[in-house]
Amino acid sequence: MSLLQVSEIDLYYGDAQALSGVGLHIDAREIVAIVGANGAGKSSLIRAIHGIHRTARGRVVFDSTDITGWTSHRVCEIGIGHVAEGRQVFPNLTVLENLEMGATPRHARAHEKQSLEHVYGLFPRLAERRGQAAGTLSGGEQQMLAIGRCLMGRPRLVMFDEPSLGLAPAIVQEMFRIVRRLNEDGLTILLVEQNVTASLKIAHRAYVLENGRIELEGSGEALLSNDRVRQAYLGL
């Protein structure tokens, strides 16, 4: 039984179709990557699952509950976390206030203290800077804060939207290590990335999204050695 089952999703922006007939599944404790070029519909897919965009067709089922058409805060309540693209921290709030804001889902409120300790344990840098305004952090620190804030909501599935975007190479490596670490700790992960090599390396399974359609599916390793992927995304 998959933790997340997405079937036959169509999404439009006005007349433009962003997703057509997209289906995928994620089993508990898996890392599933979605790779594809800019504009292929990767972010749209995450945002559709999260209920930020309304789909025209298709179903989203999480842990046997049909969440199609749910508003985004209800989707958070059921245990789906979302680390949005571009490190959207609250710039004028402190690190601590940002983290507290992450404990918004009902089930997370009672455990705020433990969650905070857990996050500070994962990212000691955030503990050091807890009183600092989030907008003054470096790009890598902001990304850690965005991830930490998401974890404060105690999700079972975390969807990462381009976590490596715009970060220095050393920090990018660190980001992928963090994703793997979270997975080893028991989280299920949906990873949307332009960094095809790195994400296929850590993913158990992956989908290739092109022009709003799933074109390929397979294990991370298999896709890494797939000719089409190598040609189109790795330039080999």
Added chain:
Amino acid sequence: MSRITPRVMGGLAILLALLLVAPALLGGYGLSVLILVLYFAYVGQAWNIMMGFAGQLSLGHALYAGLGGYMAAGLYFHYGIGPWAGMFVGVAAAVAAAAVVGYLGFRFSLAGVYFALLTIAFAEFTRIGFDNWPWTGESGGMFLRVERGVTDVANLRGGPVLFYYVILFLAVAAFVLCRLLLESRLGRYWLAIREDAEAAQAVGVPVLKCKMLAVTISAALTALAGVWNAFYYNNLFPETAFAMGRSIEITLAPIIGGLGTLFGPFVGAVVLTGLGEIFTAVGDKLDIPGIKQVFYGLALLVIVMYRPAGIWPWLAARLGIK
């Protein structure tokens, strides 16, 4: 959120005590100025909930004040129903209008100036509607009967002292309400939305619901100001009740005083009303038509240039509060 320290509490208590005895100390002119200060502090506080707390710019708040005023005044004028009952109808009308404006704007993700344009549009076509609605007296206006020397609290008929205490009560109540709102979960969600609405949505803040609450609470409070205004001035015209200028003047005190702050609307109202009175006096002396507006405009420019975050944050730092 900064704590209210004993020192601030003491200052507030002294201020409140002074305001309570003010009618005994001030002459008619002084009282009328203080009434204006409290009115702008109150209505500014109401507007500040939307813009200062939740980050949603409304340039059409005259709509809510006008609806509140017209409903309560109309019920009194036509059926003799007093404003203490009529205000509920006024508030309901304003909340309904706010719900429509808010839903259209927020559901379809209009933000910033585009949302502001929507608020202006609603105020404008309501004005046109009221210009042609016989029940409101159309463009000729609606007038409430004035009987000199009669004080009738049940129907809110009386002199300046009565209106002074009503607006003082409203201003204090709004201040306390805003303080509670800022401390509440809803207040924190508004803060998140103001900071970054998309990020707020990503962490599970019910963005649409919180924005709707901001616009409807703000409209309800503004409607009460409209009821007070209608009975204080005893006349209503669509041309002024729903005017763009009325909407703008509601926004000035919180902007000058400090957006999103509790004390900003009051400080802004004191400064603006004070400047207005001074420039009126200077204008009369100089006897140059329109010079008051020029001075007033220049003063606003200077304040916004040198204190872009408003006077209160600067003043608070000076006083060692915060």
